[in-house]
Amino acid sequence: MRGARGAEGARQWCWRWRRNPLRRRDDVFEAWIVLVVWTVMVLGGALAGLVTARAADESFTRLRQDRHAVPAVLAGGTGSAVPAGESAVYDRVRATVRWRAADGKPRVGSALVPSGHKAGTRVTIWLDPQGRPTTPPPTRSAAATESTLLGLGAAVALGGLVFGAGGLARWRLDQRRYARWEREWERLGPQWGHKTP
Template sequence: MRRLPSMTAFRGPRVWWWRWRSNPLRRRSDALEAWVVLTVWVVSVVGGVLTGVASTHSVEHGLAQERAQWRPVVARLTEDAPKATASTASGAGRVWADVRWTGTDGRSHAGEARVTARSRTGTTVTVWTDGSDSLVTRPASLSEAQIRAAMVGVLVGASVAAVPYLGGRIVRERMERRRMAQWDEAWARFGPMWGRKTG
């Protein structure tokens, strides 16, 4: 049984960088499109990488400051902690309760913290405070900070890179529509001449 040739046989060999080479068939729009593609890729890659790296360093720096400035303090429950409910079961049996602690200024401070369910009044718990003796969450560890910073850097870098990439796609689509319109115009002009006999 005779095999049909594959479609690639009709396309011919792929020619790389054809828009950059001297070619009598290359149109001005082809060269312009080549510059658009090059610009889009350079801006997308360089902009995405630079903003991603900057975002990663910024997040790492902020989390490092939290680790340096936030400190654990011992607080005491001022009321019995409630029992765990279905909504708090996912939090390993921890609930919100009122606590009191002594700040760096020597004054007594009060607030709400997550504690073990059913803890009694007077039970000591460890809470974290910032430089103004306000309650904060436990700061991220070094490994947690690195993972968080890397994720933020990737997301920010990808978002920044997507802007010129999408812009380039829009420009190329408009160029393609204009090119098709020019082809239609040329076909309307020269198509009827085909088949005419000359001489």
Template sequence: MGMKVRWWRWRRNPLRRRSDAVEAWVVLVTSVVMAVGMPLAGALSSVRVGSVLLQQRQEWHRTSAVLTEDAGDPGPGTYARTWAVVRWTASGDSVRTAGVRVAAGSRAGARTVIWTDGQGRLVSAPLTPGQAVALSAFAGMLAASGVALSLLAGRRAVRTVLDWHRAGLWERAWALTGPRWSGSTPDNAPGPGQEGPAVPPP
């Protein structure tokens, strides 16, 4: 009995309205798309992020830089690193400068190691392989969750519109049926022996 009630929207019966069939198809389509789209979006996002991180590890490299100023001494309760301006030679023998974190107390002329990309621009240190795997997996989870939330929100919006439509049908049906209970029958109300509006199961 429970299965019959659960699948009543898919069976031809006098209680099924057109909006019920539409809702059943929307639920079916979104469920199929979710089952296929979530793992697909997650896999594609994970592969894309992993590819970018792998390219960074391959193209970014350590570069020797020279401090152009003395680095300040660490204050009480601070880390033993501070900001200072360094200079390095990029591709094409162009000289570049930028502020980076260096060991506190370093003097001008001391050397430090920075990371640069293929064009000699300053970048942060690339992620380790373990960090890259974790970030790729997290990106995949976010993509899959985004697909699921989008589909659920769309399905909810369609159902809300259908509920508004069904509420309007119920109001019109009640306008015909209600007066019969109060003793007054409008001209277009169902007469004796005639059936009123079908009431679908919940």
């Protein structure tokens, strides 16, 4: 019984593809629209997600390779500083620090450091390739999570865009059908009021 219902459902779903006297050219066109939309949503969404996740992962890997940690000394206390919103966890604050550059010259700048320390405390800061203070690179696990989320977001965005475009195409097709039916009704409707001899 269940198999018969499944076969009947498949026949109903595929009626636009089978030859029958009620099938119109618009029905075949609509079937192609549905097939293309679902194919692009599934395959294109998967591809967009993978490409985005891979690009994000490579970007995070580059950040980990480009940024390096150096020892520094706090120029002022961080006990009353306001937490920096750009930190992943709000236990870091922006403070003035002193460190030695790769050429040995002393440098002074603002960097993210752990909160609650006095002036003169040794801390670790992160520098970009130009030697400027920057945020720490994401950890491997954080980068993997963010890459996955970005990939999923790209897949959903592409799927939604394609689904919307398919819906718009089907709506335009329906408008064409309604206009055709209206013309046919105007042509045949008056004949229904006449009695045949």
